[in-house]
Amino acid sequence: MFIGNNDENHRDELQFFSKFVISYHEQNRIVMAKMVGAIEVDIDTCKGCSLCVEACPTNVIELAGEVNGKGYNYAFMANPDACNGCTNCAVVCPDSCISVYRKRLELV
Numbered sequence: 001m002f003i004g005n006n007d008e009n010h011r012d013e014l015q016f017f018s019k020f021v022i023s024y025h026e027q028n029r030i031v032m033a034k035m036v037g038a039i040e041v042d043i044d045t046c047k048g049c050s051l052c053v054e055a056c057p058t059n060v061i062e063l064a065g066e067v068n069g070k071g072y073n074y075a076f077m078a079n080p081d082a083c084n085g086c087t088n089c090a091v092v093c094p095d096s097c098i099s100v101y102r103k104r105l106e107l108v
Helices: 007-027 051-055 088-092
Strands: 032-041 061-067 073-077 098-107
Touching: 032 073, 051 061, 051 088, 088 098
Parallel strands: none
Antiparallel strands: 032 098, 061 073
8 A cells, every 4th residue: 555645655565565475476377377168059049140149259159950849940059169168159049048057277
């Protein structure tokens, strides 16, 4: 916390914090995490509105060439390896027919 208006105090405090952060990173193992995801679409209730296709930032979802029991082209995971589990598709789905699953992978 910076106390007072003295530039010298600010400089000393900044040096202390930067030394602390650098030594923390040198002494401890830095762990980065990556999220992988998967979606499950209820094919029977999907109306093929393609809102999920547009909302997906990684282009995972496409509409199937086949139709469901109601005659709609349903959404499916065309590129499953690219899913990061962001939940954009589930949020925009007007019929709540998309479930998103996420798993955290730790990388060292």
